[in-house]
Amino acid sequence: MVTGSLADTTDVDVKELVEGLNFAQKVERSLSLIEQTLAEFGDGLVVANSLGKDSSVVWHLAKQVSPDIRGFIVTTRFKPDETKQFMAEEVTRYPELRVFSNDEEIPDRLYASDPDRCCDILKVRPTRDAIREMNVTCWVTGLRCTEGRTRTDFKEVEERDEGLVKLNPILLWYEREVWQYLALNKVDVNPLYAQGYRSLGCWPCTKVAQGADERAGRWIGTSKCGGECGIHTRPLLDRKR
Ligand code: SF4
Secondary structure (H helix, E strand, O other), rough: OOOHHHHHHHHHHHHHHHHHHHHHHHHHHHHHHHHHHHHHHHHHHEEEEOOOOOHHHHHHHHHHOOOOOOEEOOOOOOOOOHHHHHHHHHHHHOOOOOOEOOOOOOOHHHHHHHHHHHHHHHHHHHHHHHHOOOOOEEEEEEOOOOOOOHHOOOOOEEEEOEEEEEEOOOOOHHHHHHHHHHHHHOOOOOHHHHHHOOOOOOHHEEEOOOOOOOOOOOOOOOOOOOOOOOOOOOOOOOOOO
């Protein structure tokens, strides 16, 4: 349950803050949110690291607050080689990052015939495993409300699953501010960004795309186009598979 000053974040006008705060104020706010949440949840606070640019920011911020903060990565058999290589480097550098995946058999090209089911099996289920096995009571994500049409309806601190708080500490950041932070702090990023990608996922479902919607290159040609894999929209404390 969210208590104290963290509970106040549920009433803020997100859009007003996105436009009203400058870069430095947003960094300060993000660090403060992680500090407050860590004080409340202690070791139960764990960062979900997708190996994308936003996660790289959140991981770097969290490590400034406390080097002991743990994290998890959910990977799939369809991650691009560049992401797998970057994952290996990050896990070597940060042994407190645990990797979760689901290797069960699935139908061929399930990503094309039923991407929702594919994401549920390969992404949502291992996320549930991570939350259960690491005793997570507050997970920290790199979700941002300016990323695309499916991400406008989130709060900085949420409790979509009762008993599991979600902190979105960079919810207010623009894409430009993410790159500003990464450049200023010389943070290593997934090499796929050099090829023009703006939002990263599994190779069959990720294309280079231009335009206002940062996630427009995800699941192109399917009903999920520009959408979500489910970890931010599905229940995560469901113990049943
Ligand atoms: S992003 Fe594509 S390949 Fe990856 S789990 Fe989802 S549907 Fe399957």
